[in-house]
Amino acid sequence: MRGAILAAVSLTALAAAAPASAATLNLLIWEAYINEEILADFTGETGIEVRQTFYDSGDARDEILSDPNSNVDVVVTNENGAKLYGNRGIIMALDRKNVPALADYAESWTKRCGGYGVPYLWGTMGILYRSDAITTPPSSWADIMKPAESLRGHIAMYDDHAEAFVAPLVLLGKSVNANDNETLKAAFELMKAQRPYVLTYDYVVTSIQSADKGPKIYMALGYSGDQYTLNGKVGAPGLWRYVVPREGTLSWLDCITVSERSQNRDLALKLVDYISNARNGARNATKLNMPTASTAALALLPEDVRSDPEIYAAPEILAKSQLQEELTVQSVQARRRIISSLAQLSDAR
Template sequence: MKKKQIRCWTVLFLLLGFAIIKPLDAAEKQTLVFLNWAEYLNPDLVKEFETEFNAEIKEIFFETDEMRNEKLGLTMGQGYDLVLISGSAISQYIRMQWLARLDLSRIPNIIHISPRWRDAFPGSDAYAVPYTWGTIGIAYRQDIIKTKITSWKQLFEPEESLKGKIMMIKDSNDTIGMALKALGYSINSTSAKELDQAEKLLLSQKPFVKKYSSLILSEKSGLITGSYHMAMAYNGDALTLQTRDKNIEFIVPQEGTNIWIDYLAVMRGSNKKELAYSFINFLNKPENAARSASFLYYATPNKSAEIFLEPEYLKNPVIYPDEAVLSRSEFYKPVPAQAKKKRNSIFSKLLR
């Protein structure tokens, strides 16, 4: 009997000992679910964060702003901890009650971000943290296209040799907005007459468009292989491809463009808010913000990061356009329902 009791107590002691030792041995790893553009995080920074915080960053990707909206709409904003959003979407997401109001005490590195970018959109200062900013322009193969490209009209009213050789971003804001800009109108126009003109311009361009899509940022990119000779592109994407092929040129057309800002936002339904705040704060450590910027070839809103960037980077007009370019450019703004319906109709005709 005593032997049985001794054995029982021994087993119990071992089990209790294991229960005590296990948490000290390895704390449970947390997973942060991040809805993001593909190739939009410096992988070295991700690894460092995961090691430091015993965490895993699980990325789910979207290809366009509209696809991100659809993904979030399907779950009413649930299932994600952190989301990369465009500035023009912030007010809509606030109305949908998808975003958590920021607890700034948990993001001390936010002091490094320029107010110019923090409060650029309604609600952005209270619900989102700027990550990068940039422009949309025209990327083209200067070894194939001998004419100097300076205007949006050269994309929307292209030379005959470009038939089937153009790529357009698969996003109604960008495609319709830049068509409006080519016509001399605001990218946020709600005028039925102006939108009709933009529709006519886009439909006449359609035979020249090989694909409505996004640029692949590798050697398989259509701009490198020659499938595309010209493309609507984000400035950082064009510069990334330029490192692989020096024949790729990028310009912001003389009419001006869209200035976009991408923000990091914590989701209201997340139960990993603490980890999300830690990741945002980690990315905004000035040295890390500089590493993000130089990896992506985009401008950083983190002013303190600039001392860690090369002078040539800061002087590059493709990354940091001058005030003359910025003065001719605009942020996207939400448009009334009737104008949005009209834009959706135009875009659906292009995709048929």
């Protein structure tokens, strides 16, 4: 899987590089997931360079973060990752003393990062579709899991052990956090039947940039906000659109955290606080067309942005959304075996 390859490459690069100097911080983050002007301004104001390393799946990120030789200072992880790695002593506990910007976030948000991160951006999972190829917007997870014949070889799924199972599990009426073998087997049967229609199991933001695969992708599993990134990558505003299926979905939250292994923790805390303050939280949300969890930043956004349903999910959608919970080790292993086997079969084809 590409995620595993990316992880290996990134691990090598981060381990081979000298630890970040007093003038450099290493940020582990999704591609196109921060307003570059914020980092440039931080460097201009402090003289500290921020070097980004990208991952394209949660599994790839976790492999990098778990390696004691990777020189990560700041990392964006999901809420489960923040709690898991915080409890393992891999990332720092954060509070209003070491990150003053936390005062701008409601407790309902901060508690989801477990005391080990600042809420970064949040959203839902759903279906991305190319509006010139699919004229009737998808409305159900069945549209991607049991696709029309015209979509054979035109779907991009995802090789992450958690998010890859959202579509089949919700379609089955099950919890996205299912651990039992019977439920996972039922999900696997759906995924196996879908496989002939899947062009790639690479994250769509990665695969859309492939000259061979990109033009062939008509529908994809993805996150709210990905449509704007895809349109920017292909240079066609409005081409890619996003919907949340009627059965419900996953409501996710990412947290920005500081590595306990960082040689420059004070500077890393300064960067996290800078990114998380009200002004930059609003700048980030506006640039990425994604929702901020900062109450102060939200107040700085224009009303048309705050009321945009493609950015801020409607209450009825959130009411049907599930939150991620920590999976059992056995469940994670089973899920990884399933998605790995599907991806390998796809690559072989």
